[in-house]
Every structure is written in structure tokens, then in C-alpha cells.
Amino acid sequence: MITKFDSSYVGSVDMEDAGYRGKPINDRNYSNAELAETLHKSVSYARKMDELGYNTFWMAEHHFQPEGTECIPNLLMMAMHLVNQTRNLKIGCGFNVVPMWHPLRLAEDYAMADILSGGRVIFGVARGYHTREVETFGAPLIDQAANRELFEEGVDIVFKAFNEERFSHKGKYYTIPPEVPYRGYTLKEIALVPRPVRRPVECWQPIQSGSQRAFDFMAKHGICGVIGGGSAEGGAVERHMNEFRAAYARRGIALELGERLSLGYQFHIAESREAAMRNAAKYYEENMKMFGELRLVRALTDEQIAAMRDPRLVDTVKLPTIEDAVKAGGFLAGTPADIIAQLKAVEKRYPGLERINCSMPLGTPLAVTLEQLDRFAKEVMPAFGAGTAQARAAAD
Numbered sequence: 456m457i458t459k460f461d462s463s464y465v466g467s468v469d470m471e472d473a474g475y476r477g478k479p480i481n482d483r484n485y486s487n488a489e490l491a492e493t494l495h496k497s498v499s500y501a502r503k504m505d506e507l508g509y510n511t512f513w514m515a516e517h518h519f520q521p522e523g524t525e526c527i528p529n530l531l532m533m534a535m536h537l538v539n540q541t542r543n544l545k546i547g548c549g550f551n552v553v554p555m556w557h558p559l560r561l562a563e564d565y566a567m568a569d570i571l572s573g574g575r576v577i578f579g580v581a582r583g584y585h586t587r588e589v590e591t592f593g594a595p596l597i598d599q600a601a602n603r604e605l606f607e608e609g610v611d612i613v614f615k616a617f618n619e620e621r622f623s624h625k626g627k628y629y630t631i632p633p634e635v636p637y638r639g640y641t642l643k644e645i646a647l648v649p650r651p652v653r654r655p656v657e658c659w660q661p662i663q664s665g666s667q668r669a670f671d672f673m674a675k676h677g678i679c680g681v682i683g684g685g686s687a688e689g690g691a692v693e694r695h696m697n698e699f700r701a702a703y704a705r706r707g708i709a710l711e712l713g714e715r716l717s718l719g720y721q722f723h724i725a726e727s728r729e730a731a732m733r734n735a736a737k738y739y740e741e742n743m744k745m746f747g748e749l750r751l752v753r754a755l756t757d758e759q760i761a762a763m764r765d766p767r768l769v770d771t772v773k774l775p776t777i778e779d780a781v782k783a784g785g786f787l788a789g790t791p792a793d794i795i796a797q798l799k800a801v802e803k804r805y806p807g808l809e810r811i812n813c814s815m816p817l818g819t820p821l822a823v824t825l826e827q828l829d830r831f832a833k834e835v836m837p838a839f840g841a842g843t844a845q846a847r848a849a850a851d
Contacts, residue, residue: 456809457802457839459510461717462828463549463814464500466493466515468523470818474737475774480744483522491805493526497533498540503825505541507832508842511577512537513549513812518588524745524817530574531564538572546572546848549681550581550661554594554605558612559631564649566617569651573688579659580678582606584749604628607672614676616647617656659717663751665695671701683719683812692718692784696805711807718801719812721786724830728789732777735788735816739777742816748773787813791834798839 468489472478496603499667501512514533517525534546551561568576582602583589589596596602615622617725621644622629632642660673662680673680682695700710723735746752748760752775759775762768780786787794798811813831816822836842 456806457798457811458841459810460832460836460841461511461547461812462500462504463513463515463719463812464497464511464824465525465817466497466517467525467817467819468493469820470523470738470741473741473818475740475763476742477737477741479766480522480524481764483524485521485523490521490523490526493523494533497527498537499821500824500828501533501537501541501544501546503828505544506843507828508836509544509832510810510841511545511547513547513579515549515638516552516555517585517805518555520589530569530579534576535568535571538575545575545577547577547659548579550579551658551788552583552589553580553609553613554583554589554596554602555592556609558629559616559647561609562613562616565613565656566647566649566651569595569653569656570626570649574653578656580606581661584751602764603668610672610676613824614656615653617654620650643718650780659732662695665691665698667698669703670699671705673699674702674706674708675752679715679717681717681719681812683717693804702823713805713808716805716808717810717812718805718808719814721780721814721816722794722813722831723788724791724794724827724834725788726790728781728793731788732781735786735819736777738816738819739780740774741818743775745817770810791830794831794835795838798835802839804833 468485472485491627497514514527514530515525516527516530518528520526530551534548537544537546553561565576565578566737583594583596586596589602594602594605605628608628611626612624612629612631615624623644632645634641634643656676657679658676659681662669662682680695680699682692696712696716699716700712700714701851703710703715716784721735721739723731725731743752744763747755747763755775756772758772762772762774777788779787781788784797787797796836815827832842
């Protein structure tokens with residue numbers, strides 16, 4: 456049963472001239488003041504969600520993007536600011552890109568956030584998808600096998616650090632601790648100080664390829680999964696849900712279909728489905744321009760990607776439309792009643808599903824975002840027993 460409603464913000468500027476026929480992503484270049492403003496947008500977003508009774512505000516870790524697309528480089532620093540700007544809202548790391556971190560630094564930083572926030576910061580891990588980011592930090596991404604190995608070893612270390620009072624690790628990429636002399640003895644083990652208070656640590660990971668190896672690794676550490684974006688289309692959702700459930704079953708843990716998972720949607724509410732699609736189309740297209748060639752929309756051809764880079768080529772090829780996304784079920788558009796009906800059908804299909812993440816495409820102006828969050832909370836969430844009444848009760 457759906458009981459938790461979240462939203463995500465990747466840290467983008469309010470984008471002018473959006474859409475396939477608008478300014479190409481690689482031609483966007485914003486001032487430092489405009490890029491810095493994305494952090495203040497995070498505060499406005501989180502405060503609105505807190506006021507309206509949402510469960511969790513998820514942010515994405517990204518680096519080196521003067522194009523203004525994803526501008527929050529440190530989720531845990533941002534989370535600690537946001538917990539002091541809100542009262543009840545949880546702040547989700549969606550996600551810490553493990554290959555770009557030393558795993559002990561990540562474990563220490565999260566432990567501090569858990570303790571100081573009173574458990575309002577939710578942990579999340581991912582492998583990364585921007586070569587400019589991951590490779591610049593000295594980690595592999597072009598070599599996908601090496602990226603996965605580094606990610607898995609890093610996550611193994613993080614969970615050792617969380618769960619064991621003292622531990623050691625010897626792997627391909629890390630030897631922890633180094634066997635060096637220290638105050639009259641040789642280091643053999645090390646301790647994370649302090650460890651998170653809330654254990655086992657709640658952890659989330661995006662589901663993209665949906666390989667058995669990935670699902671088995673998630674089940675090994677009790678990691679929950681986020682299905683969204685390009686994955687939230689057609690039969691991929693159900694396939695991923697079934698395979699995630701099967702991975703947990705292999706470890707002797709029985710889950711209902713949808714349990715420990717979150718489904719992600721983009722949405723827009725208007726007086727009709729047609730009006731909603733019309734209002735959101737250019738931002739949907741801007742979102743596709745950004746993510747289409749970054750391994751997140753796998754069905755795109757080279758010709759389609761070329762047209763997304765160059766508006767002069769838009770008429771030479773069929774590009775994905777918001778109408779396609781609505782038809783496939785990945786974009787919720789229409790009246791509140793339309794969206795409630797779609798989510799009720801999802802709830803019925805996946806009885807273990809508790810969490811839905813409904814967000815707006817990259818580049819959507821803050822004013823539109825806040826208005827849409829308000830409408831969704833007041834006109835959709837109450838049909839699931841959530842929303843503003845819940846927020847008032849929590850505040851009392």
C-alpha cells in the first residue's frame with residue numbers, strides 16, 4: 456500500500472529556451488551566482504515539502520556542470536543544512552557516488568549525519584554515470600567492469616564500518632588498515648568513530664541495468680531499490696520488481712511484490728491531460744537532452760542523440776515525446792483524478808509498494824515546481840491517507 460510520497464531535485468537552474476528546439480545542453484554556461492542559486496532552490500523545495508507532509512526529499516550528487524543541470528556536489532553537507540531548515544522531512548542521498556569517495560570518508564560522514572540529524576538523513580549509493588565526474592576523481596567509468604568492482608568493494612567496506620566495532624579489509628582496491636606502526640603496535644584492525652546510531656543503516660540504490668549480480672549485491676547488504684527515469688516504462692518495472700524479490704528470496708527473505716522499492720515518476724497537474732503535457736513538454740524534452748546519451752535511456756539511436764545535441768536536426772528523426780512517456784506510464788499527466796487513478800492501479804498491481812517519488816523534469820522553474828508540489832500534496836496525496844493533514848499532525 457502506498458503510504459510515503461517523496462520528491463527529487465537534481466540541482467538544476469531555471470532553464471530558459473528549453474526543449475529539443477531550444478539551446479543545446481553543451482551551449483549552456485551559467486554564472487557562478489546562478490549556479491550557487493541552485494543550493495538555495497534546494498532549501499525552498501525542502502521547506503515546501505516539509506510544510507505539505509511529504510516523506511523524503513531526495514537530492515543527487517554531481518560535479519563540474521557549468522551547464523546548470525546538476526549542481527549539488529555534496530549531499531551530506533546539504534542534508535545537514537536542510538534538516539535545520541525543516542521540522543519533519545527526511546533528506547535522502549540519491550545518491551552518493553561511491554567510486555568517487557574513499558569508503559571510510561563516506562562512512563564517517565554519513566555516521567555524523569545520522570547522529571546529528573536524529574536519523575532524518577537517508578543513505579544512498581550509486582556507481583555514477585558521468586565520465587567527466589567519475590574519471591576526473593580518478594575512478595573508472597569507461598571501464599564498466601572496473602567501475603562495478605570498485606563500487607562493490609567500496610560498499611562492502613562502508614557496511615563493515617557501519618556494522619562492526621573493529622574490522623579489517625584486504626581487496627583489489629583497498630587495504631584497511633595499512634599495517635603500519637602506531638603507538639607501539641602494528642595496525643591490524645580499525646574502528647569507525649562514531650558509527651551510525653541507527654543500524655542496520657537504511658540504504659537505497661538506483662536500479663538501471665537490473666542484472667542478477669546487481670540484485671544479489673543489493674540483497675546481500677539489505678539495500679532498497681529505486682526504479683525510475685528510463686526504467687519506469689513498459690514491462691521493465693515488473694521485471695525489475697520480480698528479479699529484486701527473487702534475489703532477496705535467494706537469501707531466505709520473503710518480500711511482497713514492490714516491497715523495499717520506490718517507483719519514480721515525473722508529473723504535471725493541469726485541467727486536462729492535454730494541458731498538462733503541453734505545459735511540461737519542453738522540460739521533459741530538456742530532461743531527455745541531458746540524460747538521453749548518458750546510458751539512462753538505452754533505446755535511443757545515434758541519430759536521435761545527434762538531434763538532441765543540435766536543434767537543426769530535430770525534424771530529421773523521431774524523438775521521444777512526452778506523449779510517449781505518458782502512454783508508457785513513466786510520466787503522470789492530467790487532473791488530480793487522473794493521477795490518483797494511475798497510482799491506485801499501481802498500488803493494486805504491486806501490493807508491497809509503499810513509496811512513490813514524484814518529481815518534475817530537470818530545468819523546471821522553481822515557481823512551477825512549488826506550485827506543482829502544492830497541488831500534488833493537497834489534491835493527490837490525501838487519496839492515500841497522506842499530505843497536509845499528516846503534516847499538521849506531525850507538527851502538533
